[in-house]
Amino acid sequence: MHICITGVSSGIWLHITQKLTPDHTLTWISRRSIENRINLTHIKWDIRDENLLEKIAKESEAFDYIILNAGVAYFDSCENILPEQHREIIETNLLSTILFINVLLKYNKIKKWIIFIGSIAGKKSSQNGSSYAASKFGLRGFAMQLKNEQRQLWIHIINPKIVSTELHKNSKIQIQWKYKETSLESISSTITSILSWEEKRFEIDL
Ligand SMILES: NC(=O)c1ccc[n+]([C@@H]2O[C@H](COP(=O)([O-])OP(=O)(O)OC[C@H]3O[C@@H](n4cnc5c(N)ncnc54)[C@H](OP(=O)(O)O)[C@@H]3O)[C@@H](O)[C@H]2O)c1
Numbered sequence: 632m633h634i635c636i637t638g639v640s641s642g643i644w645l646h647i648t649q650k651l652t653p654d655h656t657l658t659w660i661s662r663r664s665i666e667n668r669i670n671l672t673h674i675k676w677d678i679r680d681e682n683l684l685e686k687i688a689k690e691s692e693a694f695d696y697i698i699l700n701a702g703v704a705y706f707d708s709c710e711n712i713l714p715e716q717h718r719e720i721i722e723t724n725l726l727s728t729i730l731f732i733n734v735l736l737k738y739n740k741i742k743k744w745i746i747f748i749g750s751i752a753g754k755k756s757s758q759n760g761s762s763y764a765a766s767k768f769g770l771r772g773f774a775m776q777l778k779n780e781q782r783q784l785w786i787h788i789i790n791p792k793i794v795s796t797e798l799h800k801n802s803k804i805q806i807q808w809k810y811k812e813t814s815l816e817s818i819s820s821t822i823t824s825i826l827s828w829e830e831k832r833f834e835i836d837l
Contacts, residue, residue, distance in 0.1 A: 635694040638701030640665050642796035646815045678727040688734040699728045700748040706802040709761045717762040724766035747774045747788040790836045813837045
């Protein structure tokens with residue numbers, strides 16, 4: 632299987648790709664590079680850079696799976712988050728993902744599956760992450776519409792709760808999360824179940 636993943640240089644997917652590498656060909660997209668390994672192709676791309684969208688979609692082979700994982704977060708009260716940070720969240724987590732899917736569909740580069748990495752923040756109310764929640768609610772809405780429209784594809788959205796990764800490094804405040812942690816292992820085994828056709832649900836809350 633050829634799998635394309637956005638955002639593998641740290642966090643959830645750095646962990647998961649280490650398990651996937653032997654069996655699958657991976658194309659990963661991020662701004663930072665990671666140690667190169669067999670079956671891994673790195674596209675160094677800031678997914679907000681629309682100038683490269685067409686080129687990347689046209690020049691890539693078709694992917695069996697595309698996993699939309701790249702994301703950023705700034706957690707604080709709305710007025711304490713800078714306008715450019717709100718913009719970065721919406722552009723990275725939502726708009727760039729929509730535009731990437733748009734151009735991949737246009738060039739017929741998705742063979743079978745799309746997997747979105749959503750969040751509990753896209754389903755339930757919390758605090759101190761207003762634009763992050765907006766981006767994940769939006770992503771969920773996009774995924775739902777796409778599922779009804781692109782009947783030839785399998786589409787999933789996985790919603791982890793809290794995962795201990797670099798995503799939280801920009802938080803200036805200590806957030807009192809009311810949710811339990813989601814383990815990397817449970818995300819990893821969900822992906823394995825999707826890849827082996829055991830997991831068929833559209834929305835998977837972890
Ligand atoms: N950690 C949590 O508690 C949690 C909970 C629920 C959902 N999630 C979601 O899980 C996904 C992964 O997050 P994580 O926890 O693994 O965080 P992370 O360790 O910060 O990883 C984020 C990844 O996204 C990439 N990325 C960010 N901006 C990018 C850009 N403009 N262009 C290309 N790549 C970009 C980063 O790569 P570069 O910096 O190298 O570009 C990095 O590989 C996110 O969508 C997040 O919202 C996380």
